[in-house]
Amino acid sequence: MSSVELNPRPVRVSPLIKFGRWGMLSAGILYGLFHQSRLGKKEAAFREVENKRKAIRDKQLAIEKKLAAEAEMKQLEAMMK
Template sequence: MADLAAPVRVSPLIRFGRWGLLSAGILYGMFHQGRLSRKEAAIREIELKQKAIRDEKLAKEKKLASEREIKELESLAGIKS
């Protein structure tokens, strides 16, 4: 095995800077995640309301299309209603 040199002692200022930036990054990440979560929850709530309206509209359109198709089939078959 090769002899390795002794590790270099890191300055306390550099060590403090590293740990300080790591801590700041973690705190920023927590803040940013919370902010994005609240924003996304509001968007989901709006989309849920719009989905109910959209589903109701699609159901009405489907019902009208079904009724039109039935009338067309009756006229093709010669059935009077």
């Protein structure tokens, strides 16, 4: 066994240190809530813009697919003649 003895009684922590720890913990939680709500609003606005862009992009892709299918049908008809 080692010759080092452990202190059996816990050390009393100063009330000022306890208050500081709890204060910093509370401040961190409040900051996190504020920051999360701010980032959430930004993300919601970004999603809204992306959804609008996606709708436009989907319409353009549908038109391009339709034109490509029509062009392919014309090529197949020309091959069959």
